[in-house]
Amino acid sequence: MFGYTVEEVGNIMVMQGFSGLSLFSVLLLMALGLAIIFGQMGVINMAHGEFMTVGAYTTVFLSKLAVEYDIVKSYFVFAIIAAFIIAFVLGYLIEYMMIRHLYKRPLDTLLATWGLSLVMQQVFRSTFGAKEVSAELPEWLLGSFQPTEGIDIPINGVFVMALALIVTVSVYLYMFRSRGGLRVRATMQNRVMAGAVGINTKQVDRVTFALGCGIAGVAGAAFTTIASTGPTTGSLYIVDSFMVVVFGGAASLMGTIASAFGIAQAQSILQFFMTSSMGKVATLMTIVIILMMRPEGLFAAKVRK
């Protein structure tokens, strides 16, 4: 087939399938936090990428400590938890100081959070320096796993995939199977009524926003294994994050998952058969066309208008 042996083509198809799944988990991890903040709360959080950067810098910082105390093998799990906690707390504070004043003006959240993202970028730059840094990764996260000769499965890809699965399941359980999630959904659907039945809606807002930020932090920590950490790293992710959430239908978590899967597969396959930048263009074109036909996204919430 085109001068390649059947085995070669088979190997490439396996690896290509994996790279599609890997891209899917990256997009999903990127978009989950935003799906909660933008999808559920309606806050257009342009600083989403910067919360990911917070997670990434947390990991880098801890990796330096890990090297000092010689615990490089195991620190990464703690780094992810720490990234969640720090991004969560930061999100909580920012909700309190800024976002809560803007719930009635969703478009202004766009401008305010964009400003916030610029401020955060400059804070990173002043604190950690303008240059990119890299986390010291444990050996078990590096390299590839070879089931047969000719097939390489990236271990960091498997790791991101597993993490995406854990985070998605946790978010699902929290949102749909817990009292806390019930309160969140009640508040988002009808704030006044939720308040009337005794839900502290302000508290719910704060925790929900912080949760979204915390998940962004986890994503940022995980992405230190596959991409860069620098003051402007967040801006690499923001467009893709919004694309996934909007394409999926903003209010639906299932939509986010389906959309991440669709975009990842389309992009992965198109980039294989076309050039990389043309593959991206073709994916975006498809999304634009589908959104023109279905402005609410793939999974529109069924609400009475």
Place this chain on the structure above:
Amino acid sequence: MRNLNQYCKLTKGFAGLPIACAIAGLMTMSQVFAGDFPTAAVNTTGLAVTDSTVKVGILHSATGTMAISETGSIQAEKLAIAQINELGGILGRKIEVIQEDGASDWPTFAEKSKKLLENDKVAAVFGCWTSASRKAALPVFEKDNGLLFYPTFYEGLEQSKNVFYTGQEATQQILAGLDWIAKEKKAKTYYLIGSDYIWPRTSMKIARKHIEQHLGGKVVGEEYIALGDTQFGSVINKIKLKKPDVIYAAVVGGSNVAWFKQLNAAGLNAKKQTMLTISVTEDEVLGIGGENLEGFYSAMKYFQSLKNVNNDKFVAEFKKAYGEASVIGDVTQAAYLGPWLWKAAVERAGSFDVDKAVVALPGYELTSAPEGYVKVDPNHHLLSKLRIGKWLKNGQAEVVYESGLLQPDPFPKGYQ
């Protein structure tokens, strides 16, 4: 002078001291006094030159995405200026720096150039990094007859009376490197990959012509990645299918880090794959991590690990000024040359006037450059050598090849 010579004779035998003597000697000889050069004579065009000072501008991005790269250049230029001032300045005048921030925004570079040239009347500007910022600032420099020292290796196809290019133009960086890899690794097939903008595209065009017409090789793939893209899964699989002898890479920014990390994770490390890149310096290694680069090659004119007297001194003083952990990349070194070349131009001309300095500089041989001997060509670029560095795990490169002096050729015939 005699006393100094005696002192040097006395201390012979102690390593390092002869250098100190040489420097001390230079200092004594180059001691000039402003009084010998009356301001009215050395400045006939209304530049910011007084009896004791001269103003210059530094124009780089200290904020925004490009701050990653440009910070090193700012540091190097300031270090050179401080050293020149310590030696007594230029024509007896201390250099005062006015620093402006281009903020990674190209129109801002034009605006700040205008401010530096028209309001501050600076005698020279050290600045710009990306080609886009240079192209934005260039019309201002040409209109106001300013003088710009530009440090980055770039795609060529430009030559201006008002600019000196202290980095390499494309052919200097590309041709010798490809020759080396073709000979050394017996490479026949090449996969070209770069970020999607002018510098990688122009560079790859030159590389492809050279591979096909002069090396008898074959380009089996040419790929451009959107700036900021961080997902390389499909591209890496394509490379695995084509199995090129050499990957020739010019990926930049955040994509660069992702590219190397994912390449390694996909099992394509230096043991299985030869790669020559023209976009990785010591600065980039900080982000990529030495373990992801180990064994790959970079083609640059300068590496921090170069062994020569000038470089030992430069590295020591750079680290003294900016911390032990700081690293020096190719462009940082090229930026360091700017102020020294300008000093030479002004002293040869005996004047700060741009028109006089510009004609005085070509032909000048700078022997104190950390990269070694360089010479200014009449086309305003530098004759310099190309080196191939093999990356080590600790983030430094081992220089495995050094070319002869390469003639700059910003408009290469047969490559366009």
